Amino acid sequence: MTARQRKSRSIAAAALFTLATILPGNSLSAGTSSLHPGPMSRADAYARAAALIELGRKLFFDPGLSASGKQACSSCHDPRHAFGPASEAPVEMGGPHLDQPGLRAVPSLRYIQAVPAFNEHFHDSDDEGDESVDNGPTGGLTWDGRVDHGVDQAKIPLLSPFEMANKDAGAISVNLRKAAYASEFRAAFGDAVFDHPDDALEAAAEALGTLEQGSADFYPYSSRYDAFLAGKATLSAQEMHGLDLFEDEAKGNCASCHLSRRANDGEPPQFTDFGLIGVSVPRNPAIAANADPKYFDLGLCGPLRTDFKGRAEYCGLFRTPSLRNVALRKSFFHNGTFHTLRDAVAFYATRDTDPAHWYPKNADGTVRVNDDLPRAYWGNLNQDPPFGKKPGDKPALTDAEIDDIVVFLGTLTDADQVGGTQAAK
Template sequence: MIRAGSVLLALAALLFTVAVASRERMAAGQVPAGPRLSAMAQLGAKMFFDPALSASGQKSCASCHDPAHHFGPPDGRSVQSGGPHGELSGIRAVPSLAYLDRTPPFTVGPESLYDQDAIVAVPGTVNAGAKNPLGPLKGQAARKHAGQPNDVPQGGLFWDGRADTFQQQALGPLMSPFEMANKDTASLVAKLRKATYAEDFRRLFGADIFDHPTRALDEAGFALSRFQIEDPRFHPYSSKYDAYLHGHATLTPAERRGLALFNDPDKGNCAACHLDKPTPDGQPPVFTDHEYEALAVPRNPAIPANHDPDYYDLGICGPLRHDAYAHQNANCGLFKTPTLRNVATRRVFFHNGVYHSLKQVLRFYADRDTRPGEIYPRRADGSIAYYNDLPPRYRRNIDRIDAPLNRKKGDKPALTDAEMDDIIAFLKTLTDR
């Protein structure tokens, strides 16, 4: 007689094998059969994994947004390469595409549509002069626009918020000269016309779809957006912390200490921007308030564009954003606060990829102003090149109010090495399983 326990073990082993095989197929770009994804999303998945859609024929969306790395970069390079022949270097670190589905459109309004105490996102716009129902404003809001302290940039996709929808975001890298480098709509649509899935386009959008390049490009962006929305791998909420929030897991002592430091307004104060509580309607936290900060991380010499001393990446103010917001001095040097989900698996941090470990990131926060010589390079005369990746005229935008960035040179840093290790232990609980 076969024991029930043996049967259960065998069944568990079989299910594990199937799950691993499924992950391997998806990582290789093969879309599983069945009702899990709509026909539109399956078309988007085929495009997402297709290197033929790049000018070089070597870069797909998945090349930089690897499913095996939670849709983030697959290696520790500060920026990824692309271009017509794959020879051009990017100018910013590749952000993850995971957990973007609840990102609101870019707007400027009262801080905040999101709150440290888990205020749920409010769709639409808000009056800039409205009274903030959340009480006293935090650092960024207190600094923004003299006479309009409530005005805070928030929402949008990319580091600078220049895209409001997944459709806009998906088409950006396809046309970027240093990414997939299609020179125009016609050249990209010509590739789609020759793709192995061209018949899928005709079936979904009409037999004459490729005779209308602008519409074909719009539909391609829509299919890519449906893939990001429908595929649960982009937002699985399967981490240990999610299990902990549901009462199904227990944090270790180090993880508990790290969580306390993460929330402590005088220590890590991470939760001021990386919200860690469920929303009132029960949605799990995405670990960002979708707002923007000028943190003044040091210049990264590994980015070729930075070899020009007159070049600066100013976030909302460009070089990639060109609307009215890009011409407002108060927005210069501000970059979007990313989600911290799966952050412990990343090897590149901040918009310019200057750091490659969580310990370096936490030391930056603790030492930026207390021990600046540990953060910024020195000039030929031995003086410290403070805030060396932001022109002096924009340095008033830098966050010097919110802990742990509210200290001065010589002050005791907000975090010890041991406390940083505890925060890192907690951050590891945010990794999806």
């Protein structure tokens, strides 16, 4: 087991979900108003969490919360696609007239309850790990880890000009007041919740964050692989071979970042260690912002994230996503540049051995490698196996081995989503 795999197991344990993490007194500083209820009994706290989850679900599916009147959270995070996008488009449209293109692929919201708060210097706390090792930037929500909790995250799409596009908290408050569930909203947060628009926005975000953190349909752990780990299902010979390749450090080495084993305490694997890493996927010309040759989405160092602007060593890094339900996706990586799971896996095998297959060519025929990252930041790119070879070298994975990994990844689809899985192409 590699250092990264040890590291991840301890994170998974630390992130172990307990209802305590969503009790209102924890997620908002305790106060005395209905918006910030003070100390309450455990039973009351559970009842409140349950009420907020039900309210959060109504908000999640309500297009009335958008400036267009047509876009809900669920429009992009479709429950029939593991709360990921239904469409093939690499990015979704939003805004008041649904004509403003987004900048990044829509992630699945399943299993985000396990994402730890962002930590610039993650140190391993596992017995087996070396605590003095700085594993670097880890965790946080969104592709660049710029927010820590669903409660804060929910405000981004509500206010983003290319998503739900409310012009301010006041506009959201007006929409909430008109909602069919306005009385439940008042019951949960107090009659005064609509007196101050910021309170209404805070309350809406609280309900949405509680839904993501506390509702079992956001983390069912019902995949065939979960059943396999529990000894209740078998994998086919090809799936087993794919799993071996996924874990083999000299082959796929995928599990060094996309954790595949249970933690010591039995916590199921999240298929990510939450590390922010540079893999250098090709630039996606289908993203409108990329028409400007000077625009680069550099992840951790900006421009969407602003606290590490100018930190050259962080440019090009994005959070390692979970691979649970990945076979449901139709666009892959932060910029949605690939459209088949097979391409996403094959990219790891031949990024360095056959760059001409992945990156565009210059007029003189030379290959524009790493075309979505300025050269100054190439030193940030990951070179661990299966990366780190030279053009012409033998790839770490054969075509048949890539197929086996793709087939294995199909076992990570949750039971309620099976049927929507794209055929391995």
